[in-house]
Amino acid sequence: MTAEAFLQDFHHVATIGATPNNGVHRQAGTDEDRQTRDWFAGFAAEHGWEVRVDGIGNMFALLEFRPGAKFVLIGSHLDSQPLGGRFDGAYGVLAGLHAAARIEANVRAGGELPPFNLAVVNWFNEEGGRFAPSIMGSSVYAGIMDRGQMLDVRDLQGVSVREALTGIGYLGTDEAPEPVSYAEIHIEQGRILEREGLTIGAVDSSWxxxxxxxxxxxxxxxxxxxxxxxxxxxxxxxxxxxxxxxxxxxxxxxxxxxxxxxxxxxxxxxxxxxxxxxxxxxxxxxxxxxxxxxxxxxxxxxxxxxxxxxxxxxxxxxxxxxxNQYYPESGVELTEKMAANLGLGVRRIQTMAGHDSVAMNRIVPSVMMFIPSVDGVSHCEREFTTDADMLAGLDALTEVALELVNGALLDGGSIPAAEGDATSAAVVADSSGAVATAGATA
Structure with a gap:
């Protein structure tokens, strides 16, 4: 897949739910969300890839190199905040699809058959703007959140997740692919990379x-x-x-x-x-x-x-x-190595925001990468990343994903423990009910 093809696809998807000021309004479970999902499924169909939709609405486009082998997952999310930016999440899904197409083309051209399969994922409701909590689809997939409870979550109008997904035709029943590792690329949503003139951030931990x-x-x-x-x-x-x-x-x-x-x-x-x-x-x-x-x-x-x-x-x-989540050192080093091989400036960086990789890193070794955000702006229509930086990130993700399907992170790539006990990253619905001061109430 060429750079031009990626840019054409990215800017086309940005027209779905587009707002007058160059943002997108594409909340989870809406018709705009359905349209991007249909586009994702269409891209996969054109490439002959199987598409699965699981019981919380996560979509997977599967490239099966070795029947029965586990899958490297790459991707992000297509939903947005209300009046959000067109880069947040969507860039990672589009980059994942095009990286997968490049890797498949390499294998078909006589490249070495990798030991693991590859799947591109569009996670449901990462943003949490309509249905709280955020990072829902990946957290259910990772076993951190209960699927039944999340399907019962309702938006401010009283519509449940189950009803919304059913309404757009994406409450699936398919078995999700079994993961071996995960990689996600995302805009930084901060200004460190821009300020330092660097192209790639190798995320080593989360707040x-x-x-x-x-x-x-x-x-x-x-x-x-x-x-x-x-x-x-x-x-x-x-x-x-x-x-x-x-x-x-x-x-x-x-x-x-x-x-x-x-x-x-x-x-x-x-x-x-x-x-x-x-x-x-x-x-x-x-x-x-x-x-x-x-x-x-x-x-x-x-x-x-x-x-x-x-x-x-x-x-x-x-x-x-x-x-706090700490990403595997081997994954951080892999990002640094691939960026250096491509001649891209790279530094280690933390993520203050939550991402699907934070959930996935609890169950498989995960890689998180950033590309620059102009002015550090995010979750608004003014959010912007240059075409050049998107293309550089696509190249870096392709190289990282190629390493992953060939077994990178499996030696010395164990999952670092989160700070705190294992349940601390889960949704705690009613813990420590803090304050209940009685007075004159209705």
């Missing part, structure tokens, strides 16, 4: 992440007729929690912790009714688990005091806790 599910329960009343002193306004209290989550980063060294509230829902959401309930999700991330836990404890204490001050009830639950 510790946890979210807080926060429910603020006040009392519904008339905005015009209720005296200020008699109100129990859930939205006022929730607004203070948003600032608490933002300000907690100031308790630590600069950039040691990042935090946000990215989702908030309001009931009854009427212009003349004091809010009775607000639900929000806080996100805490650091390279240090101790910093995240300290920030969490500080927030819980502040939220408890806030509930007492406002005479309302606030419920806080931990969920979606992901321990």
């Amino acid at each position: 510790y992440t946890q979210k807080l599910d926060i429910e603020v329960l006040g009392e519904q009343s008339h905005t015009g007729a209720t005296a200020m002193a008699d109100r129990h306004d859930a939205l006022v209290a929730a607004s203070k929690i948003v600032l608490m989550v933002h300000d907690v980063t100031g308790n630590f060294e600069e950039e040691a912790l990042v935090s946000s509230v990215g989702q908030l829902t309001l009931e009854p959401n009427s212009p003349i009714v004091v809010a009775r309930r607000v639900h929000l999700v806080a996100d805490l991330r650091s390279n240090s688990p101790e910093i995240v836990k300290s920030a969490r404890d500080s927030l819980l204490a502040d939220v408890a005091a806030l509930a007492e001050e406002h005479d309302i009830r606030i419920n806080v639950k931990d969920f979606d806790i992901r321990a």
Whole structure:
């Protein structure tokens, strides 16, 4: 497959769910998601590859070199954030498809038959914008999340994952391929590579992440007729929690912790009714688990005091806790070697964001690579990576995948343990129910 063919395919897929400002709006389980999945299946069919869809909607395009052998998986995800960027996730899937086609062409041209098969994967709901938690499909595949529970997850309109996948025709029943290793290439979503003038990031570890599910329960009343002193306004209290989550980063060294509230829902959401309930999700991330836990404890204490001050009830639950992941040293070295062979500048780098490789690295040796993001912008329409960097990354992924199907990472490529116990990266739905301060509630 030529460089021109890759660029043509990439920019075509970017038209599916395209937004006016060069982004994409292609959330999991939507019709736009279906269209990209149909395109993925069509690409595989044109190359004579078998396509499987498993019970959580993950898609696999299989290249079987040796019947019965395990599979090297390469790929990423095609879903996006609302008004998201066209590179995040999709680049890794398109690069995976074209790398696989190049490897197959090499074998057909008389190259050595590899000992392992190859599969390109499009993971379901990596973004988690519509269905929480994120990294769903790969986590179910890896056994970290329960498939039945994830199929029952509902979006803000009450549609379940099961209903959404059934509606677009991608709730599969196929057996997923058995993995031996995994590789993923992705835009950096930061500006380190751009700032240092490098093309490839060899990811060696991921940050510790946890979210807080926060429910603020006040009392519904008339905005015009209720005296200020008699109100129990859930939205006022929730607004203070948003600032608490933002300000907690100031308790630590600069950039040691990042935090946000990215989702908030309001009931009854009427212009003349004091809010009775607000639900929000806080996100805490650091390279240090101790910093995240300290920030969490500080927030819980502040939220408890806030509930007492406002005479309302606030419920806080931990969920979606992901321990630090450390990628195999042999995989990091493989990325460095392949980049050097191609004449590409490379450095080791951490990922602050979550990726499907974080889930996969728990079950098989995994490789994660980055290419530069212009201005470090991500999860918005302004997200951009140059064609030249995409093509360089495709070359690097092809070389890495070729090494993997020939057995790289199997000697000295054991999976490093995550920091913390084995369950710490799983979805913790109702652990440590933190704060439940009673007051005047609806």
